Amino acid sequence: MNFSFWTVIGIIAALLTSFSFVPQVRKMWRHKSATDVSNVTMLQLMVGCILWLVYGISLADFVIIGANVVGVTTLVIGLILYYRF
Numbered sequence: 001m002n003f004s005f006w007t008v009i010g011i012i013a014a015l016l017t018s019f020s021f022v023p024q025v026r027k028m029w030r031h032k033s034a035t036d037v038s039n040v041t042m043l044q045l046m047v048g049c050i051l052w053l054v055y056g057i058s059l060a061d062f063v064i065i066g067a068n069v070v071g072v073t074t075l076v077i078g079l080i081l082y083y084r085f
């Protein structure tokens with residue numbers, strides 16, 4: 001594949017934002033606690049990721065789609081842990 005400079009910038013941005021909640025999920029899993037986590041924030045982020053995902057699908061943009069699939073998946077896991085702990 002031939003990626004342009006801006007595609008690479010988009011991929012890097014997508015990776016950073018998509019995986020930004022992973023440390024929080026990891027902390028919840030390790031400590032078996034979600035006391036310092038806001039479920040409202042997670043829901044807000046999830047709705048945003050879902051809307052970005054729909055937008056990415058409408059554009060057939062693999063960077064937007066991939067980033068937001070990861071984001072939604074991470075947030076779903078986070079919400080499961082939040083309500084479990």
